[in-house]
């Protein structure tokens with residue numbers, strides 16, 4: 819993701835803004851232009867719920883490039899209260915403190931530091947409630 823596209827989408831991610839189909843009521847994140855269920859193009863912005871639970875999670879012990887300071891990294895599929903599933907990092911917890919089924923809520927956190935000028939990118943993560 820380039821820096822420019824990140825800044826353009828920053829507000830969207832901060833609010834966890836997804837889509838709602840005005841035909842069948844399906845809700846989606848990331849946002850869609852066409853409803854995958856009914857094919858409708860009558861799509862409205864819809865803010866996703868901030869709370870959900872961990873469906874399944876994994877722990878990375880080998881650093882990804884740019885994330886060396888965040889090992890071990892806990893990654894999870896979180897099912898939001900409206901049934902939408904998002905893939906996200908779990909923050910503010912040790913791996914042994916996280917289990918599937920835990921209640922979590924969205925928080926806005928530093929995601930990574932870019933390059934030599936140290937530009938910091940922010941985005942959503944989830945933490946245990």
Ligand SMILES: [Zn+2]
Nearest residue numbers: 839842853856
């Ligand atoms: Zn639909």
